[in-house]
Amino acid sequence: MILKEVTGYDFLDLSQEELERWGMPGGPSKRLVKFAKECKELKKRHFRRTAV
Numbered sequence: 001m002i003l004k005e006v007t008g009y010d011f012l013d014l015s016q017e018e019l020e021r022w023g024m025p026g027g028p029s030k031r032l033v034k035f036a037k038e039c040k041e042l043k044k045r046h047f048r049r050t051a052v
Contacts, residue, residue, distance in 0.1 A: 012040040 004022050006014065014036055019029035 012036050012043070 014033060016026075016029045016033045019032060020026060024032070
């Protein structure tokens with residue numbers, strides 16, 4: 001796998017295709033993208049709660 005640095009909110013927008021292009025196998029890349037989407041959703045929910 002090629003070493004890449006992903007910072008901040010860019011992590012939440014990674015795609016499985018990007019991770020696979022960087023050399024990450026399909027299974028781990030799929031799980032990582034799912035985790036990033038869950039984090040993004042939690043962030044949205046937290047923001048909505050604190051903004052009200």
